[in-house]
Amino acid sequence: MFRYPNGKVYQPKEQEVKKKRQQQHPSFTYSNRGMSLEDDLNETNQYYLAHQIAVIHKKPTPVQIVNVDYPRRSAAVIREAYFKQSSTTDYNGIYKGKYIDFEAKETKNKTSFPLQNFHNHQIDHMKSVIRQGGICFVILSAFQQFYFLEAEPLFTFWDRKENGGRKSISSDEINKYAHVIPQGYQARIDYLKIIDKLYF
């Protein structure tokens, strides 16, 4: 054991980081910490952007604005507005010249991922993106992991539900068809690693 002159125990950076991650992610669920799946993805995308790796952003939440106050010329205050359902996925952008499009969802369910997390028009949007030759997928936060599930197998599970089959994807199916996303310190949910493996 090595100590600094001030008596503090020396720990190499890497270990410090890992320890911190473990403290932050005791079970990789979002319930007990300040960060959300959206926060982690935004930080990941900011890292990609700052290092000129990719340009991928979350779209703003769609809001129907009904009433706006102008107390001063400079500051408009929205006084009445409503959440609208999005007709697309939440994230899109470009990576190595390719169009990237995805949705991120989480479940606390321990044995399956409920398909009610998705909406019909989102699935339609994903199908349109695939037809145009884009890279389209979903990021699932489930079973203490982040999963990368391509749009095509998702369509299969969706169609099964639409035809009266089960309303969720079982954890076995996810482990078979989805890819576990490596977690990093800077690129927290490093999904481009999976895209590199699958498309480049």
Add this chain to the structure above:
Amino acid sequence: MFRYPNGKVYQPKEQEVKKKRQQQHPSFTYSNRGMSLEDDLNETNQYYLAHQIAVIHKKPTPVQIVNVDYPRRSAAVIREAYFKQSSTTDYNGIYKGKYIDFEAKETKNKTSFPLQNFHNHQIDHMKSVIRQGGICFVILSAFQQFYFLEAEPLFTFWDRKENGGRKSISSDEINKYAHVIPQGYQARIDYLKIIDKLYF
């Protein structure tokens, strides 16, 4: 002149459409009619989407939500929110496998297009998109036309301003460096025609 049995004068569809367009667009400005540049682009993009030509959407207006009321479980009402400045352009999507990214702006100015219509972070975003190999441009509604100006010449004009030069693009420069977008009935601002010419 040909008349229907009910006495109405026959007009071929094409002419009817043209006449209607001329009534709607007496001088191609938005001041005297209900439609905005955004409306025309949304209709154009809806046409592209419905005909599986491209998947391009306007991003929602970014809003900072401060206070939400829940009078009933089903209906959340946003009671205090503020407009935020976007860190990207307003429109993006995919066409023939290529990532498409653009901003749309208009001016009533008759001799030049003011660069104050753009923000530094939008220009930064466009530069990032170009670095990733995307198709990036602006649509300018000016001088009774719609113009397609690629990001690269826009950067040149922007840098000229940043270096103390003129704060606008002259109409001569626009006519030299930008492409006039053909107007149609269904694809009102048919900018993919220009993309076809320049990139495919």
